[in-house]
Amino acid sequence: MTEEERLAKNNKIREKGKETRLRRQSQICRVFRVKIDFSHLNEIEKTQLKMIFVEAKWLYNDVLTFSNANEINKYDYKIATVHGLDKTKQPVIRELKNLSSQMKQSVIQGVKHNMKSLSAMKKHSRKIGSLKYKSNYESINLQQYGITYKFCDKKHMKIQGIKRPIKIDGAEQFFDIPGLEFANAKLLNLPDGYYVAVTTFQNKGGENKKYKPEIGIDMGIKTSITTSEGKKYKIFVGETKRLKKIQRRIMKRKKGSSNRYKLRKLLRREYQKLDNRKKDKANKIVHKLLEHKKIYMQNENIKAWHKGLFGKTVxxxxxxxxxxxxxxxxxxxxxxxxxxxxxxxxxxxxxxKEITLSDRIFECQCGYKEDRDIHAAKNMIMLSKNTCGTQGINAFGEDIRRKHKQKCCNADLDELGSRHFYK
Ligand SMILES: [Zn+2]
Structure with missing residues (x-):
C-alpha cells in the first residue's frame, strides 16, 4: 500500500466513524452475554480458545516492558513472537499462533489505554502505582462484527482464529429483535467458563407503552425495598454453604501449593455464581419497578451503611x-x-423528629398512622412534587441525575463488559 492509499483509507475510516457516532445518538445501547459451550469443542479448538488468552497475556506482559507510549506506538500489530521468562526465569521467545492481528491490536491498545488512565489519575494528584504484569488475561476485544466475530444462527457463532463455528447458549435473548446492530464484543475468560459480551444498538421508539401509575420506593437495610403500594422486595443474596466450605479448606492448605491454587479457582467460580445470582435478582426487581410510569426514590448513601453498623448485611x-x-x-x-x-x-x-430507626410504625400527633417504610415511600411522591419542579432536579437546584450519569458515561465499557453506556 502506498502512502496515499493509506491516508485515503484512514480518511474513509474516520468518515465512517463520524457517521456511526451520529446514528448512535438516537439509539439505545445494550450488552448481551452468550456462553460458549466448551464441551462441544474438539481438542484443537479447546486449546485454541485457551491459548488465545495465554498469548494475549504474553503479549500484554511483553508490551509492558516498554515504559513509554512512543515505544509502544512502534509495535507492529502483525508481531509474531514475544519475549518472556520461563518457569526458571530464563528468557525465552514465544510464538503467537492463535492471536489474530485485530486481537493483538486490541491488547496493545489496552496497555496504552491503561497508561492513559493512569496518567490522567496522576494529573488529578491521585496516588498511582505502575502497571503490573498479568498472570491471567480476562477479556479480549473483538472489534468488528463480521470480521472478528459473527453470529451464524441462534446456536452458533464464529470467532476469528477458530475454524469451525462455535456452539453458544443465550443468543435467544436478542436474536429476534428487528433492526439490531452489533458493535464490538468482548471474549471473556471468566471463572465459570468462556463468554462473549456483545454490545448492540437499537433504535429508540415504542414510547407509547402503557405504564402503571407512579410509585415511590423506600430503601432500607432491614426491610429491603418497599413501594408506596405496600409491596416489599427482599434484597438479600447470601453466601452459599459451599462457599464457606471452600474458604475453610483453603485456610488449611499451604501457601503456594497446587491444591491451594485449585481451591482458589473453585472459590473464584463460587463468587462468580454468587455475582450472577445477585445481578439476576437485581434485574428482575428493576424490571418490575420500571413498569411504573414514574419512580420516586431518595439518594441514599449505601456506601456509608457498608462502613457503619450494617457492614455484612449490606x-x-x-x-x-x-x-x-x-x-x-x-x-x-x-x-x-x-x-x-x-x-x-x-x-x-x-x-x-423523635422517630428512630427502631420505630416500625409512624405515628403523628394528628392521628395519622402508617407502616414506616410504606409511609416513607408514599412521602417520596408527595415531597418530590412539592420540592422538585423538573425531573431529576432536587429541592436545592442540583441536577443529581446528570451528575451520576456523567460518571457512568465517562467510564467506557469495562473489562467485563458490564457498563451499559456508550460515550
Ligand atoms: Zn400529622
Missing part, C-alpha cells in the same frame, strides 16, 4: 446495584438525602 444485599440501575433511567426522580421522608407527616406537614 455486603450481601443488592441494594447498590438496584439503585445504580434505577438512577440511569429517565423516568426515575431522585430526592436528595436531606429531605426528611420518614419524619414528615403527609397529613398535617409536621416534622416528627
Amino acid at each position: 455486603q450481601h444485599s443488592i441494594l447498590g446495584i438496584v439503585k445504580a440501575k434505577l438512577m440511569k433511567n429517565e423516568r426515575v426522580v431522585v430526592l436528595p438525602k436531606k429531605v426528611a421522608t420518614t419524619k414528615t407527616c403527609p397529613n398535617c406537614g409536621r416534622i416528627n
Whole structure:
C-alpha cells in the first residue's frame, strides 16, 4: 500500500466513524452475554480458545516492558513472537499462533489505554502505582462484527482464529429483535467458563407503552425495598454453604501449593455464581419497578451503611446495584438525602423528629398512622412534587441525575463488559 492509499483509507475510516457516532445518538445501547459451550469443542479448538488468552497475556506482559507510549506506538500489530521468562526465569521467545492481528491490536491498545488512565489519575494528584504484569488475561476485544466475530444462527457463532463455528447458549435473548446492530464484543475468560459480551444498538421508539401509575420506593437495610403500594422486595443474596466450605479448606492448605491454587479457582467460580445470582435478582426487581410510569426514590448513601453498623448485611444485599440501575433511567426522580421522608407527616406537614430507626410504625400527633417504610415511600411522591419542579432536579437546584450519569458515561465499557453506556 502506498502512502496515499493509506491516508485515503484512514480518511474513509474516520468518515465512517463520524457517521456511526451520529446514528448512535438516537439509539439505545445494550450488552448481551452468550456462553460458549466448551464441551462441544474438539481438542484443537479447546486449546485454541485457551491459548488465545495465554498469548494475549504474553503479549500484554511483553508490551509492558516498554515504559513509554512512543515505544509502544512502534509495535507492529502483525508481531509474531514475544519475549518472556520461563518457569526458571530464563528468557525465552514465544510464538503467537492463535492471536489474530485485530486481537493483538486490541491488547496493545489496552496497555496504552491503561497508561492513559493512569496518567490522567496522576494529573488529578491521585496516588498511582505502575502497571503490573498479568498472570491471567480476562477479556479480549473483538472489534468488528463480521470480521472478528459473527453470529451464524441462534446456536452458533464464529470467532476469528477458530475454524469451525462455535456452539453458544443465550443468543435467544436478542436474536429476534428487528433492526439490531452489533458493535464490538468482548471474549471473556471468566471463572465459570468462556463468554462473549456483545454490545448492540437499537433504535429508540415504542414510547407509547402503557405504564402503571407512579410509585415511590423506600430503601432500607432491614426491610429491603418497599413501594408506596405496600409491596416489599427482599434484597438479600447470601453466601452459599459451599462457599464457606471452600474458604475453610483453603485456610488449611499451604501457601503456594497446587491444591491451594485449585481451591482458589473453585472459590473464584463460587463468587462468580454468587455475582450472577445477585445481578439476576437485581434485574428482575428493576424490571418490575420500571413498569411504573414514574419512580420516586431518595439518594441514599449505601456506601456509608457498608462502613457503619450494617457492614455484612449490606455486603450481601443488592441494594447498590438496584439503585445504580434505577438512577440511569429517565423516568426515575431522585430526592436528595436531606429531605426528611420518614419524619414528615403527609397529613398535617409536621416534622416528627423523635422517630428512630427502631420505630416500625409512624405515628403523628394528628392521628395519622402508617407502616414506616410504606409511609416513607408514599412521602417520596408527595415531597418530590412539592420540592422538585423538573425531573431529576432536587429541592436545592442540583441536577443529581446528570451528575451520576456523567460518571457512568465517562467510564467506557469495562473489562467485563458490564457498563451499559456508550460515550
Ligand atoms: Zn400529622
